[in-house]
Amino acid sequence: MPVELSLIATTLDYEDDGKHFGHLLVPNSNNLSAWGTLMVPVACVKNGEGPTMLLIGGNHGDEYEGQISVLKLLQRLDPAEFRGRLIAIPALNLPAARADTRISPIDNGNMNRSFPGHPRGTITQRIAHYVWAELMPRADVVVDLHSGGHSLNFVPSAVMHELDDAGMMERTAAAVKAFGAPISLMLRELDPIGMLDTAAEDMGKLFISTELGGAAMVTPETISVTDRGLDNLLKHFEMLPGRPALPNTPTRMMNTPEGAFTMSRGNGLYEPVVDLGGEVKAGDLLGRVHFLEEPERAPVPYRATVSGVLYCRRVQGWTAPGDTLAVISADL
Numbered sequence: 001m002p003v004e005l006s007l008i009a010t011t012l013d014y015e016d017d018g019k020h021f022g023h024l025l026v027p028n029s030n031n032l033s034a035w036g037t038l039m040v041p042v043a044c045v046k047n048g049e050g051p052t053m054l055l056i057g058g059n060h061g062d063e064y065e066g067q068i069s070v071l072k073l074l075q076r077l078d079p080a081e082f083r084g085r086l087i088a089i090p091a092l093n094l095p096a097a098r099a100d101t102r103i104s105p106i107d108n109g110n111m112n113r114s115f116p117g118h119p120r121g122t123i124t125q126r127i128a129h130y131v132w133a134e135l136m137p138r139a140d141v142v143v144d145l146h147s148g149g150h151s152l153n154f155v156p157s158a159v160m161h162e163l164d165d166a167g168m169m170e171r172t173a174a175a176v177k178a179f180g181a182p183i184s185l186m187l188r189e190l191d192p193i194g195m196l197d198t199a200a201e202d203m204g205k206l207f208i209s210t211e212l213g214g215a216a217m218v219t220p221e222t223i224s225v226t227d228r229g230l231d232n233l234l235k236h237f238e239m240l241p242g243r244p245a246l247p248n249t250p251t252r253m254m255n256t257p258e259g260a261f262t263m264s265r266g267n268g269l270y271e272p273v274v275d276l277g278g279e280v281k282a283g284d285l286l287g288r289v290h291f292l293e294e295p296e297r298a299p300v301p302y303r304a305t306v307s308g309v310l311y312c313r314r315v316q317g318w319t320a321p322g323d324t325l326a327v328i329s330a331d332l
């Protein structure tokens, strides 16, 4: 099937040497701007021969470590010291980032459920399609920086998936390890359909994701893990000189075993009793859901079904059926 051409134009030539900043020009006809354009910043740093890395932040708008660290990286990169090509988009879902929301306020598009996108679809689908049709094919390595957003908080981690290709899996694991986050996670996705991850892996690209923190905020710690991780990845792929700077505490190789995810079964107020990063054993209490309008009712306990580390936790107090309350990771 021939690939339909993207209707998104760009002001950048990805073949130019040096450091260049430009925009993706996405048609956006709306009430305030009849013949308007959504301008999504994109940058390209290129020098000589070497691999191409596609680096994405703000795939979800309310996840800020990636957005900030990509901006910082673009400021400090000197093309003369650089080898290969970096194509970077600090905020892929720019309207969502501006609105401090996970999904786009323009079309309710969840960018990370929109791949491979559509050239004639909604704005979110068109951006996803541009990445899939125009940028991913140029890349050897695709890095998509996520955090927990408003509803989740994570122990900072670099993330990969189980892959059919053993060689690719080994190369991906080496890169994830080089990122040097506190946890290097083999994640089992709940909903891989439409993810940028899946699109990149299906295209045969070396793909790395992250969960770097969350609660729609950043901390000095999560930003420093991200800044160091990006430098480490560029060094790992020999795009920057030097060796990856690994943290004093070595990264912990973990996965999410069967039973790792704990979902809420009811409406109520969630009281976590384990801190993020805390060690838990199967059967340990993770938290309780309280019933504000039924004070006579006893709270419902939620217990760990596997042993490991509390890798991820719900942020908000209010919870509804189906919310992820906790994710436990276990040592590989």
Ligand SMILES: [Zn+2]
Pocket (backbone or CB within 6 Å): 059, 060, 063, 112, 146, 147, 149
């Ligand atoms: Zn995300």
